[in-house]
Amino acid sequence: xxxxxxxxxxxxxxxxxxxxxxxxxxxxxxxxxxxxxxxxxxxxxxxxxxxxxxxxxxxxxxxxxxxxxxxxxxxxxxxxxxxxxxxxxxxxxxxxxxxxxxxxxxxxxxxxxxxxxxxxxxxxxxxxxxxxxxxxxxxxxxxxxxxxxxxxxxxxxxxxxxxxxxxxxxxxxxxxxxxxxxxxxxxxxxxxxxxxxxxxxxxxxxxxxxxxxx
Amino acid sequence: xxxxxxxxxxxxxxxxxxxxxxxxxxxxxxxxxxxxxxxxxxxxxxxxxxxxxxxxxxxxxxxxxxxxxxxxxxxxxxxxxxxxxxxxxxxxxxxxxxxxxxxxxxxxxxxxxxxxxxxxxxxxxxxxxxxxxxxxxxxxxxxxxxxxxxxxxxxxxxxxxxxxxxxxxxxxxxxxxxxxxxxxxxxxxxxxxxxxxxxxxxxxxxxxxxxxxxxxxxxxxxxxxxxxxxxxxxxxxxxxxxxxxxxxxx
Numbered sequence: 384x385x386x387x388x389x390x391x392x393x394x395x396x397x398x399x400x401x402x403x404x405x406x407x408x409x410x411x412x413x414x415x416x417x418x419x420x421x422x423x424x425x426x427x428x429x430x431x432x433x434x435x436x437x438x439x440x441x442x443x444x445x446x447x448x449x450x451x452x453x454x455x456x457x458x459x460x461x462x463x464x465x466x467x468x469x470x471x472x473x474x475x476x477x478x479x480x481x482x483x484x485x486x487x488x489x490x491x492x493x494x495x496x497x498x499x500x501x502x503x504x505x506x507x508x509x510x511x512x513x514x515x516x517x518x519x520x521x522x523x524x525x526x527x528x529x530x531x532x533x534x535x536x537x538x539x540x541x542x543x544x545x546x547x548x549x550x551x552x553x554x555x556x557x558x559x560x561x562x563x564x565x566x567x568x569x570x571x572x573x574x575x576x577x578x579x580x581x582x583x584x585x586x587x588x589x590x591x592x593x594x595x596x597x
Numbered sequence: 598x599x600x601x602x603x604x605x606x607x608x609x610x611x612x613x614x615x616x617x618x619x620x621x622x623x624x625x626x627x628x629x630x631x632x633x634x635x636x637x638x639x640x641x642x643x644x645x646x647x648x649x650x651x652x653x654x655x656x657x658x659x660x661x662x663x664x665x666x667x668x669x670x671x672x673x674x675x676x677x678x679x680x681x682x683x684x685x686x687x688x689x690x691x692x693x694x695x696x697x698x699x700x701x702x703x704x705x706x707x708x709x710x711x712x713x714x715x716x717x718x719x720x721x722x723x724x725x726x727x728x729x730x731x732x733x734x735x736x737x738x739x740x741x742x743x744x745x746x747x748x749x750x751x752x753x754x755x756x757x758x759x760x761x762x763x764x765x766x767x768x769x770x771x772x773x774x775x776x777x778x779x780x781x782x783x784x785x786x787x788x789x790x791x792x793x794x795x796x797x798x799x800x801x802x803x804x805x806x807x808x809x810x811x812x813x814x815x816x817x818x819x820x821x822x823x824x825x826x827x828x829x830x831x832x833x834x835x836x837x838x839x840x841x842x843x844x845x846x847x
Contacts, residue, residue: 404720434726444721448739448817458725461735490817510725 385556386549387580388566389592394549395441397566398516401547402438403429415513434462437507441519443499445491451502452478452487455509463510477505481535497528501535508539515539517548553596557581565589604787611774612795618770620799622688623757626695630756631749633696634703641704642711652704659701665762668694672766691763699756703749710745711737743814750807754800761796771795 386394399405401412407421414435419428445454456474459465465473478487481501491499500520507515520536521529533555540546540559550556556563556577563580565573565588573579573586584590637655640648659667672690676682685693714737722732764773771792779788 402724404723430726430728433723438721438724440717440721442717444715444717446718446721446736448736448743450817457735458727461731462726492818506725
């Protein structure tokens, strides 16, 4: 599922609420069979709820003091309590999957933006959460590096993973999404298949938005 | 010129015997100060209510008054009013004074270092399911240490040298011994020069430690491999353009 809309419309905030990095002022959030009611939520519940989803950030936010492999293995060991050796093995497999074999021992500063974001995606993949959240995963990248990241996200979509992506890449949204949501001023204006929203939008505001960016 | 090298060489063995006291004093104080500073920095970083205000006053007081005054307050002043302090040794008072004083500086250094770690690092940690404590321990603090090290070593150097003030409490460290020798031999220049060398050498060792720590902690931030490669490409670009002698700024 993709979320599109003009900047400042609350797309990222909405996504961050799902991961509870932003505290929703009211309402309920449900992921799978886990429900969190914002009015009566306990801190421990928040931590538990967060583990239902994983997040990819616009600015990658890789752990700067850890290597690429450690970035992926870290949460497996610390959060999932998987034995160190096994975790490293699993992280190694993911490094291969994201096409960064041989970069295991590189630190984030030694990787290009595209590579860093792929590690970021790998870190989220490793957790095998119910849903992966992408917060403008390619907005901070140089144009020539956007492709490799989108390619990886696409391959994840093809595996049938549940993902919610906030993006400005309309072509990409059309190709990979089952559903597209259009947000403006903090509310959902329209929701539908990529065709309904992106190809033949009925809403004038969406039309204007698409006209402006293409 | 009346300069007797022998006055210096005579003083050497005497100071060698006393240098242990200086080291013990500095080391204990540095350790105690660091522990105190971390606690204070965390209180200030997380703005823990009630304690936040107290630590603010603490830092302000211990940075705002001279170390010598603090030492006198502790050793000569407090025992007059509070009987608990009557049995405090000169060493105890010196360690207490030094660590209280310098913990105020170190706390501010550490607080600044914690604040320097990008908020995105914390968010990333939380997003993969870590608890706040895990994020602090595994992500934020290790990154903050790197930022804090140069400044912490700096404060430690200051502390080592400030331990010389302990002679005013009658503690037999190298400054006290020097004073004694100088007063009896009237060889002031030679004596103070000798003790200067002692301090300088100890500080030089600390500088080495700092360099080692910075190198170790900075490993994750070296761009060597990538840098070298891109430099080659850029230089080739200029060469192909026929511009010779173009040098990249270091």
